[in-house]
Every structure is written in C-alpha cells, then in structure tokens.
Amino acid sequence: MEGIAADSRNAAPVATTGADTVAKEIVISSLRKSFGGNEVLHGIDLTIAGGDFVGLMGPNGAGKSTLIKILDGVYERSSGEVRYGGEPVASLGGRPEVGFIHQDLGLVDELSISDNLRLGEPPLRRLGPIVDRRRERADAARCLAEVNLDLPVDALVGALSPGEKTLVAIARALGRGAEVLFVDEATSTLPPADSRRLLTALKETAGKGATVIMVSHKLSEILDATHRVVLLLDGRIVEDSLAASLDRHALVSMLVAREKSETAGAGLHERTAAHTIGGEELLRFEDIHRGPVRGIDLSVRAGEVVGLTGLPGSGLHDLAHLAHGTLRPTAGKVVRRDGARSALVPPHRETEGGFAEQSVLENLTISSLERWRSPLRLLRGGKERDDAKEMVERLSVKPADPQAIFGTLSGGNKQKVVFGRVLMSRPSIYVLSEPTRGVDVGTRLEIYNLIDELAAAGAAVLVVSSDSEDLFAVCDRIAVVTDGRLSAFLTADETNPQELEAFI
Ligand SMILES: Nc1ncnc2c1ncn2[C@@H]1O[C@H](COP(=O)(O)OP(=O)(O)O)[C@@H](O)[C@H]1O
Ligand SMILES: [Mg+2]
Structure with missing residues (x-):
C-alpha cells in the first residue's frame, strides 16, 4: 500500500476535461474541535485540490460528520484555519458553489421536485407578481437531467425512493452552481441499485471538474469511485492514499488493522462453514400475507442463519416485524416454538x-x-x-x-x-434487520462474528438485509422476496453477490 504524506499537499488534481471551471482548492490547517471539554478533532491538516474525488472513511465516531459540519458552518471550529481558493474563510457554507448533502437531506416530502429544487430561493417572476412557472419547470428538468433522473418535475418528493431523493438533493446543489460537493454517508441507507445511480452521478460530476468529498463505509464504492482515500481515526488523519494503490484487501487491513488486530489479516469475514443445521424449528411462517407479501412460508431452525433480501417496497422489512410479532399478518400465521422468545434489531435504529x-x-x-x-x-x-x-x-x-x-x-x-x-x-430467536447498516468496517466484522457465535450457541437467526455482503458473510440459506413471495432458497455457494444484487 503506497501511503502519501498525511497533509498530502502533493495530491494530483483529477483531469478536468469538459469543465467550464476548475473548483478552487480547499486547505484545512491545524483544525481542532471540542464539545465541552472533549476534543474530537485533534488538528486536521488536509488539502483538497480542485477536481479531486476524496473518499473519507473511518470508524463511527471518528469525527467525519463533525469535520463536514464545521466546513458547512453548522459548528464553529475551536481553532485552526480553512482557506478556499487561497483566502481564509470562516466556513464554506452559504455559497452556491459549495453543496453539502447531509444524511438528513433537507427536502420537503409534501412539495414537488420542482418546488424542492427552488426551496429557499425567490420564485422566478415573469412580470410583477406573476411567477414564471414554465421557466421554473424547464430549470427543474435541466437539473434532473444532470443527475440522469427521469422523473416528472411535478412528482411529490414524498413519493420518491430514498435514492431518488438523494439525487434530487444533489441536483439541487448542482443546479445552484455547486463545484464542490460534500456527501455524508448518503448511500448507507440505499439499496444497491440506488447507490449505483448516485455513484454514477457523482463520478460524472467529478469528471466535469467538480470536487467531491464522500463519506462512506462501503469498500466497493470507495474503490470504484474515488481518486484518493483519507482515513480519519479518533479525530486524526492516519492514512491518505491514492485509491489506485489500494485493493479491497488493502483497504480492509488499513481500516481494521488500526483498531482490532484480531479481525485483521484474514481480510473479510469468512462464513463459518457449518452452523448446526438440523436443529429444532423455532420460527415458522405459514402462508403469510400482509401488504405486498402474498403467501410466504419460511422455517428457521435452532443453530441456523437464514437470510432474506428484496427490493424496497417488497415488504422485506415488514417480514422482520412479522417474525418478531410487532406486526400481524392479515392472513396466515407465525408460529414460534413454545417458550421461544424473539428480539428484533429494527432497520431504522436512528429513529426507532x-x-x-x-x-x-x-x-x-x-x-x-x-x-x-x-x-x-x-x-x-x-x-x-x-x-x-x-x-x-x-x-x-x-x-x-x-x-x-x-x-x-x-x-x-x-x-x-x-x-x-x-x-x-439473550433471546432464542434473533431477527436482525439491516444489521450492519451505517456501521464501520471493524464493527461489521465483529457483528458477523457475533452472528456466528449466536448460531453456534443454538439460536435461530433471521437476517433481513439489502446488503448482499451480510447475506454471503453469515447466512446458511438466502432467499429473495419478489412479487410477494420467496424465491427458492440458495446457499452462498450457489450464487454470488453480483447475481444476487441483480435482484435488489
Ligand atoms: N453535538 C455534539 N455534542 C457532543 N459531542 C458530539 C456532538 N457531535 C458529535 N459529538 C461527538 O464527536 C465525535 C465524532 O462524532 P461524528 O463526527 O458524528 O462521527 P462520525 O461522523 O465519524 O461517525 C463522537 O464522539 C461524538 O459523540
Ligand atoms: Mg457521521
């Protein structure tokens, strides 16, 4: 792995063919931040050349969002300096050429795409008080085209998929003239197809000369899209490498080696070949119906890890609640063995x-x-x-x-x-919905180890996930929810992540 100096003032700018302008350079020096008496950023030095595509990685709590919020002006830095195009600035926020996509996208569900794109800006006027709706619509359509989003501009934002919403937020930033985009964990809650669209849009934007700084825990995204990988650990930059010098294995060891030596080295988690298959049945679905789910049969035995995946809207996450008993089927029944207690990890743990x-x-x-x-x-x-x-x-x-x-x-x-x-x-049935959503790579591996241990100790584990890595890492059997039913169960050896992701 070829590391370059931590402050990386020599990072090469990316080619900028086709761009009208090259974004200005951002230089962050000795930046510190404390909350109360607790310092969480301990002197950040980072230079980002115009047109660079930076993947910002690091464990949960490392300070990634805090750094981005300081640059946006949401928080004040405790000390240090930020220069933009050579000029010292209080923050980069509040200027149209710098866009911030926080995890809360700042869109209004009840408004149309077009109104969301114009949110906070004065209406375009034709004459006196007459609003030029036609021009607003044409502008909106142009913005959407920039991110390859083929949707009517009158569609309500509330009706869009999470990925489409993120693209609208990016279209809005670009429509206002953003040459620099900060994107904080936008893909961690998206299904694979939406993540891919978002990445394509970001790559195209960077290809036109814009600077992109993207926070993500997903290795394949970072390797596929970025030019440079910066690793933040405990409020310090500890690695700064060109993405081309890294492969998946190198990236994992870089992320994990520094915190948990025992999970490093082996690279990614290997599925424990045999959980104790053939244990007693602890959970059974009998011809379950509810919403989009139309007739699902499922059995999970003690010592077994069963994986379910599917598209958003397939009722996938409802199945987790049905298994746990927080939702009831409209037809069919869920049977738990006498005395078997279940516990649920809900998908939206930030809010639920x-x-x-x-x-x-x-x-x-x-x-x-x-x-x-x-x-x-x-x-x-x-x-x-x-x-x-x-x-x-x-x-x-x-x-x-x-x-x-x-x-x-x-x-x-x-x-x-x-x-x-x-x-x-300590239940006997674990229902784990998106168990690794939003967690860092080290914790992801620790969660896989835990699931293996739970199964080895005789628990029945149902993993409901749109992340194919979860399914391949720990599941003995995997099924896809399509058209309200389960596809035949496959073992991890019978399929591969690409094949599976084609469904989700
Ligand atoms: N408003 C706040 N008040 C106190 N502590 C905070 C606040 N925001 C973040 N922190 C702390 O700062 C550290 C970094 O958090 P954050 O920047 O959200 O991490 P990351 O985005 O890398 O997961 C964490 O220890 C977090 O608890
Ligand atoms: Mg964060």
Missing part, C-alpha cells in the same frame, strides 16, 4: 431504537433488567455495569463510556447500542 436522554448503560440493559436482580429483587448494579461495559467494548462503542448520553452519540454508535441491547436480552 433508542432513548436519547438516557445513558448508554440504560439503553443497553433496559430490556433485560431481570438478569441483574438478586433473589431479594434488588438490582445488582455492579454486575449490570460490568456487563454493559463488556458490551460497549465488544461493539467498540465510542465513547467507551457506559454513562455517556445516548443522544450525543454519532449515528453508527447509536446503532451499535441498540444492537447491543438485543444481544444482552
């Missing part, structure tokens, strides 16, 4: 999962308090704290402090805590 005001410890233990009660019904706080501490370490939750307030954690760390709560409740 946690208690913002409570500590990490309380969020971890709330579903299993009985475990720490003594025969006299007193809560054994010491044991509870030890177990919480162990889980925090196991999942590398940052900060590694069980007393931290859940609401102040970064998105990926919130996800880990909700996952940890499910693990601590």
Whole structure:
C-alpha cells in the first residue's frame, strides 16, 4: 500500500476535461474541535485540490460528520484555519458553489421536485407578481437531467425512493452552481441499485471538474469511485492514499488493522462453514400475507442463519416485524416454538431504537433488567455495569463510556447500542434487520462474528438485509422476496453477490 504524506499537499488534481471551471482548492490547517471539554478533532491538516474525488472513511465516531459540519458552518471550529481558493474563510457554507448533502437531506416530502429544487430561493417572476412557472419547470428538468433522473418535475418528493431523493438533493446543489460537493454517508441507507445511480452521478460530476468529498463505509464504492482515500481515526488523519494503490484487501487491513488486530489479516469475514443445521424449528411462517407479501412460508431452525433480501417496497422489512410479532399478518400465521422468545434489531435504529436522554448503560440493559436482580429483587448494579461495559467494548462503542448520553452519540454508535441491547436480552430467536447498516468496517466484522457465535450457541437467526455482503458473510440459506413471495432458497455457494444484487 503506497501511503502519501498525511497533509498530502502533493495530491494530483483529477483531469478536468469538459469543465467550464476548475473548483478552487480547499486547505484545512491545524483544525481542532471540542464539545465541552472533549476534543474530537485533534488538528486536521488536509488539502483538497480542485477536481479531486476524496473518499473519507473511518470508524463511527471518528469525527467525519463533525469535520463536514464545521466546513458547512453548522459548528464553529475551536481553532485552526480553512482557506478556499487561497483566502481564509470562516466556513464554506452559504455559497452556491459549495453543496453539502447531509444524511438528513433537507427536502420537503409534501412539495414537488420542482418546488424542492427552488426551496429557499425567490420564485422566478415573469412580470410583477406573476411567477414564471414554465421557466421554473424547464430549470427543474435541466437539473434532473444532470443527475440522469427521469422523473416528472411535478412528482411529490414524498413519493420518491430514498435514492431518488438523494439525487434530487444533489441536483439541487448542482443546479445552484455547486463545484464542490460534500456527501455524508448518503448511500448507507440505499439499496444497491440506488447507490449505483448516485455513484454514477457523482463520478460524472467529478469528471466535469467538480470536487467531491464522500463519506462512506462501503469498500466497493470507495474503490470504484474515488481518486484518493483519507482515513480519519479518533479525530486524526492516519492514512491518505491514492485509491489506485489500494485493493479491497488493502483497504480492509488499513481500516481494521488500526483498531482490532484480531479481525485483521484474514481480510473479510469468512462464513463459518457449518452452523448446526438440523436443529429444532423455532420460527415458522405459514402462508403469510400482509401488504405486498402474498403467501410466504419460511422455517428457521435452532443453530441456523437464514437470510432474506428484496427490493424496497417488497415488504422485506415488514417480514422482520412479522417474525418478531410487532406486526400481524392479515392472513396466515407465525408460529414460534413454545417458550421461544424473539428480539428484533429494527432497520431504522436512528429513529426507532433508542432513548436519547438516557445513558448508554440504560439503553443497553433496559430490556433485560431481570438478569441483574438478586433473589431479594434488588438490582445488582455492579454486575449490570460490568456487563454493559463488556458490551460497549465488544461493539467498540465510542465513547467507551457506559454513562455517556445516548443522544450525543454519532449515528453508527447509536446503532451499535441498540444492537447491543438485543444481544444482552439473550433471546432464542434473533431477527436482525439491516444489521450492519451505517456501521464501520471493524464493527461489521465483529457483528458477523457475533452472528456466528449466536448460531453456534443454538439460536435461530433471521437476517433481513439489502446488503448482499451480510447475506454471503453469515447466512446458511438466502432467499429473495419478489412479487410477494420467496424465491427458492440458495446457499452462498450457489450464487454470488453480483447475481444476487441483480435482484435488489
Ligand atoms: N453535538 C455534539 N455534542 C457532543 N459531542 C458530539 C456532538 N457531535 C458529535 N459529538 C461527538 O464527536 C465525535 C465524532 O462524532 P461524528 O463526527 O458524528 O462521527 P462520525 O461522523 O465519524 O461517525 C463522537 O464522539 C461524538 O459523540
Ligand atoms: Mg457521521
């Protein structure tokens, strides 16, 4: 792996053929940020040449979003300097040539695409108060064409897929003249087909001379799209390499080696060849119907990991809720073996999962308090704290402090805590919906190891995921939900990620 100097002032600008202008250079020097007394960025030095495509990677809580929010002017830096085209600036925010796509896209579902594109700008006027709707529509159509989005400009944004929404947000930034785009984890919640469209749009934009800075945990995206990979760890830049000098394996070791030596080296997770297949059936779907789901039969046995995948709108995530019992089928039935308890990791853990005001410890233990009660019904706080501490370490939750307030954690760390709560409740059936969504590479591998251990200990595990890597890493059998039914089950050896992704 060919590393280049951490401040990388010699990074080559990307070819800019076809561009009217080349974006200005951004130079970040000695940038620090503290929240209260806690410093989370410890002196960032980073130079981004106009036209570069930078993949910003790093574990959850490393400070990626904080850096981007400082550049946008959402947070103030504690010290340091930012120069844009040679000029010192307070931030890069508030100028049309720099676009920020945060994870919350800032679109209004109830408005049309065209109105969203113009949000916050004065209407185009024809004469006096008469709004020039035709020109607004023509402008909107031009913006959409820039990102290859073939949709009527009158369509309501609320009716779009998550990927289309992200493209609208990018179209809006480009339509306002953005030459620099910061894109923070836009693809982590998108199904593969939407991610691919988004990446294509970003690559085309960069090809025209724009600068793109993209945060992502997905190795294939980073390797496919970016020119340069910057790794942020604990508020410091620890690697800065040309993407061409990296392959998947090198990237994994770069990401993982620095935090967890025990998962490094082997590269990606290898599926444990045999979970104990043939155990007792713990969960069964009998001809389940609900919404788009029209007749699904499924059986999950003790010691087995079963994977389900499918398109958005296929009812895929409803199946997780049906398995857990938080949704009821309109026809058919879900049978759990007598006494078998299930626990659910919900797909949208950012919003469904946690208690913002409570500590990490309380969020971890709330579903299993009985475990720490003594025969006299007193809560054994010491044991509870030890177990919480162990889980925090196991999942590398940052900060590694069980007393931290859940609401102040970064998105990926919130996800880990909700996952940890499910693990601590020790059910016999695990229903894991998008188990690795938004988590960093090290945690992804740790979650795969955990799933293997759960199965080895005799649990039945249902993994519902639109990430084919999850399915191949841990599942004994995989099925695709299409047209409300399950395709035949396949084993990981009978298919491959490309074939499977063609369905989702
Ligand atoms: N508003 C805030 N108040 C206190 N701490 C914060 C705040 N925002 C972020 N942090 C802390 O800063 C660190 C970096 O978070 P973040 O930039 O969101 O990480 P990343 O985007 O790399 O996952 C984390 O430890 C997080 O808890
Ligand atoms: Mg973030």
